[in-house]
Amino acid sequence: MNQRRIKTIIGKEWAETIRNKTITGTFAMLLVVFTLMPLGFAFGMPLLIGDEITKDPDVEMLNELLVEMFPQFAALSIIEQFQVFMLRQFLPMFLLVPIMGAMSIATYSIIGEKTSRSLEALLATPIRTDELLLAKSIAAALPSVGATWGAFLVFALASRLLGGAEVARYAIDSAAWSMILLITPLVAFLGLGLGVIVSSRVNDARSAQQLGGVLVLPIVGLMVGQTAGLFLLGVPLVIIGAVVLFLIDLAVMAIGVSLFNREAILTRWK
Amino acid sequence: MIHTEKLTKQFGNFTAVEELTLDVAPGELFALLGPNGAGKTTTVRMLACLIGPTSGKATVVGRPLVEGCDEIRARVGLLTEAPGLYEQLSAWQNLLIFANLYGVEKPEAQVEKYLRLLELWDRRNEPTGGFSKGMKQKVAIARALLHEPELLFLDEPTSGLDPSAAKVVRDFLAELKQSGRTILLTTHNLDEAERLADRIGVLNRRLIALDTPEQLRRRLFGRHTLVRLAAPEPALAEIACGVAGVQKVTWNASTLVVSLNDPDVENPALIAALVGAGARIQAVTEERATLEQIYLQLIGEEGE
Ligand SMILES: Nc1ncnc2c1ncn2[C@@H]1O[C@H](COP(=O)(O)OP(=O)(O)OP(=O)(O)O)[C@@H](O)[C@H]1O
Ligand SMILES: [Mg+2]
Numbered sequence: 145m146n147q148r149r150i151k152t153i154i155g156k157e158w159a160e161t162i163r164n165k166t167i168t169g170t171f172a173m174l175l176v177v178f179t180l181m182p183l184g185f186a187f188g189m190p191l192l193i194g195d196e197i198t199k200d201p202d203v204e205m206l207n208e209l210l211v212e213m214f215p216q217f218a219a220l221s222i223i224e225q226f227q228v229f230m231l232r233q234f235l236p237m238f239l240l241v242p243i244m245g246a247m248s249i250a251t252y253s254i255i256g257e258k259t260s261r262s263l264e265a266l267l268a269t270p271i272r273t274d275e276l277l278l279a280k281s282i283a284a285a286l287p288s289v290g291a292t293w294g295a296f297l298v299f300a301l302a303s304r305l306l307g308g309a310e311v312a313r314y315a316i317d318s319a320a321w322s323m324i325l326l327i328t329p330l331v332a333f334l335g336l337g338l339g340v341i342v343s344s345r346v347n348d349a350r351s352a353q354q355l356g357g358v359l360v361l362p363i364v365g366l367m368v369g370q371t372a373g374l375f376l377l378g379v380p381l382v383i384i385g386a387v388v389l390f391l392i393d394l395a396v397m398a399i400g401v402s403l404f405n406r407e408a409i410l411t412r413w414k
Numbered sequence: 415m416i417h418t419e420k421l422t423k424q425f426g427n428f429t430a431v432e433e434l435t436l437d438v439a440p441g442e443l444f445a446l447l448g449p450n451g452a453g454k455t456t457t458v459r460m461l462a463c464l465i466g467p468t469s470g471k472a473t474v475v476g477r478p479l480v481e482g483c484d485e486i487r488a489r490v491g492l493l494t495e496a497p498g499l500y501e502q503l504s505a506w507q508n509l510l511i512f513a514n515l516y517g518v519e520k521p522e523a524q525v526e527k528y529l530r531l532l533e534l535w536d537r538r539n540e541p542t543g544g545f546s547k548g549m550k551q552k553v554a555i556a557r558a559l560l561h562e563p564e565l566l567f568l569d570e571p572t573s574g575l576d577p578s579a580a581k582v583v584r585d586f587l588a589e590l591k592q593s594g595r596t597i598l599l600t601t602h603n604l605d606e607a608e609r610l611a612d613r614i615g616v617l618n619r620r621l622i623a624l625d626t627p628e629q630l631r632r633r634l635f636g637r638h639t640l641v642r643l644a645a646p647e648p649a650l651a652e653i654a655c656g657v658a659g660v661q662k663v664t665w666n667a668s669t670l671v672v673s674l675n676d677p678d679v680e681n682p683a684l685i686a687a688l689v690g691a692g693a694r695i696q697a698v699t700e701e702r703a704t705l706e707q708i709y710l711q712l713i714g715e716e717g718e
Contacts (some may be wrong), residue, residue: 152514156500163502220500262498262716265557268462269515407465411425 145278147190149271153279157253161283164256166349171287174241175295182234183299186227186315187306220310227307231315238296238324242332243360245288250339251352253280258347263376267285267406269411276406277340284339285332292328322382335360337396415440415565415596416461421470423456430456430622433470438598440564443591445611446600449713454600454616455495458567461598464490475565488516491563495570497554501543505534506555508542509560516561528556532586548579555586566590568599572606584610604709616712623712630708637677638701639684641670644694653691657684671701 161167190197197203207225210217217225258259258261259388266276339352346352416438423431431453433559438444446454452457459465461474463483472479474554475489493657506525518684529535532552537545544555558566571587572580576697579602591597601607607614608627610620616623616630623630632638643650646668654663654672659680670688685698 146517148517149515152511156503156511160500160502161508185441204514208570260498261496261503264459264464264496264502265492265498265512266515267464268487268492268494269512270484270517271515272484410459410464 145256145272145275146270148188149269150279150282153271153276154283157249157280157283158287160253160256161249161287164252167252168269170239170248171245171291174244175291176243176244178234179299179302180235180294182231182237183302185234186230186303189230190223190226197226217314220314224307227311228315231303231307231311232320235323236322238299239294239327239331240291240364242285242288243335244280244331245335246284247335247342247356247360249288250280250336251343251356252349254340254343255344255347255349255352258343259407263402263409271408272402273400273409274401277401280340281333281336284336285329288332288335289329292332293324296324319378319381319382322379323385326382327385327389330386330393333393334389334396337393337400338385339399341396341403344409415442416444416472416474416598418612419461419470421457421472421530422468423460423465424468427618431460431617433546434617434621436615436621436624438596440596441585441591441594442612443587443597443599444608445607446598446617447602447604447607447612447709448600448612449602449618453619454617455569457617458492458598458600462490462567463487465491465676485657488561489563490565490567491558493558493566493568493571495573497547497550499542499550499553499557500543504539505529505542505556506538506546508553509556510659512557513560518561519598521560524560525556526662528659530557532556547576548582550574551579551583555583559590563595566598567595570600570602572601572603578607616709618713622715624670637674637676639672639674639681640666640697640699640701641672641685641688641693642699643668643670644696647693649694650688650691653687654684657687660684 203222203226206219206229207222210225212220217228220228257266267273300312300316303315307315338356342352342355346355373412416436418434418436420433420435421431422433424431429506434457446457448454456465456560460479461472463474463479463486466480474482474486477483477485478490500511503511506529509525510521513524518524526535529538532555534549534552534556537598539547542550545553551574555568555571568587571633572583577582584606587597587599591610599607599610611627611653613624614625614630615621646665650670651663651665654660654670657680659675661675663673664671672684674684681698685695688695
């Protein structure tokens with residue numbers, strides 16, 4: 145592996161990515177929506193609706209359920225319980241940023257090279273295909289993971305400021321932190337691998353995004369389906385999830401690597 | 415510099431290049447000429463280590479295909495059929511990326527050198543997407559030269575350029591040749607091949623001819639000497655036929671068309687004989703078959 149070549153490709157990818165309004169726009173939107181939405185629901189709604197919210201039968205039922213399952217919640221006010229629930233509910237959304245972010249950077253990058261026909265010149269240089277794949281992976285994964293972590297930090301700080309120490313402690317506990325720290329990179333690599341596979345089959349960015357969306361959907365469903373269980377989520381469960389994801393990543397990456405060889409890219413990636 | 419033996423490339427059942435045997439000497443400018451789909455790009459891609467041959471052997475810059483590919487890629491330059499620039503990025507950025515990928519020692523200085531040489535310096539910071547075809551092609555040529563390769567593959571260097579842009583590129587290629595680089599170029603442009611190339615290979619899946627432009631012409635058509643007279647005089651044809659080396663004599667209006675074995679040697683005797691017989695010669699010219707005629711004939715024979 146030649147570091148200079150890898151760094152060069154990463155720099156090139158980033159120079160192109162920041163000039164791609166579709167990608168930067170998607171990123172900005174994902175980040176704003178997923179940071180502001182849970183905050184809005186958790187802290188905006190009680191403000192708007194006021195005390196009425198405590199009399200809502202659904203909220204009452206939810207509170208009873210929560211306190212039954214987690215006696216320590218009894219110490220929180222009804223509004224605080226509602227806030228904790230809302231903040232927690234939206235946590236998995238943060239994982240959409242790395243998976244969709246990494247996937248769109250990767251597909252745009254590869255499909256961009258296909259449509260501009262720049263791959264041939266690139267492959268004529270001494271760069272090795274594993275260096276190229278690694279560089280493109282880092283270039284797609286790093287900003288996706290960084291943006292997710294950054295947004296989560298903002299989200300955690302805002303929760304602490306708006307909701308107070310208790311709410312923040314329950315909503316964003318060690319399980320939440322471990323999930324964001326551990327699962328984010330793994331999910332980014334998953335998005336990346338899927339992006340490489342999709343781009344090897346498709347020739348324009350739009351159909352790639354559609355195909356990618358279809359592939360990501362079950363994953364999203366899985367994550368959202370798990371929200372109810374999120375309160376049960378502890379650090380050990382996160383670690384088990386991480387191991388499983390890691391294995392899936394390896395499989396997806398292996399497929400990506402096998403698709404990524406000079407001759408195949410030039411002659412079969414039509 | 416390049417040596418191939420029965421180099422063959424198949425895509426599935428389809429043979430794109432069949433048993434190509436070819437030698438290109440150091441410093442030579444070799445033109446690979448052929449119609450669309452003849453396998454020119456496929457040949458270049460094999461020799462530049464982008465795709466592997468199905469069978470046959472080759473050495474490029476002294477290294478064997480496929481084992482020596484890491485070194486071959488580092489030592490040859492390739493101008494691809496499409497410029498394939500990163501269009502959002504500037505010429506400077508495009509070239510710097512490749513200078514770094516090729517491990518050039520002083521990348522900035524090298525990029526500057528070629529941007530200036532190709533008169534792109536003033537526009538180095540503009541996105542290449544806004545460049546004309548000719549300018550894009552120049553950037554692509556610079557990209558192939560940054561690491562000072564000893565062997566250069568140029569896949570249709572002037573295709574799609576207007577005559578003046580094509581001339582700029584052609585003049586530059588002539589300079590490159592002067593600098594001692596070995597160049598293999600592919601082209602549809604017969605005139606270009608004739609003007610630039612030391613030797614021409616006509617490819618149509620197989621190599622159907624391989625020679626200097628001059629020899630190709632002679633082999634296929636011979637050369638004619640045209641003697642323009644004030645008026646046709648049948649007796650002069652008889653006289654011409656008697657001169658040693660003359661193959662055939664015909665009249666074209668008042669011009670005598672004489673086919674010879676070797677005009678350079680036989681013309682003086684021919685003209686002396688005609689003048690001696692009292693011919694009133696207005697002009698003597700030589701007719702050369704154009705490369706286009708040769709090419710069309712070769713491709714035509716191939717199709718039969
Ligand atoms: N990856 C591929 N898969 C299948 N067939 C291919 C592939 N690449 C090239 N061919 C076929 O091989 C033949 C030779 O193609 P090639 O591109 O080498 O021709 P060429 O001489 O460069 O033509 P042109 O003048 O149009 O550039 C063509 O018939 C082409 O369709
Ligand atoms: Mg071609």
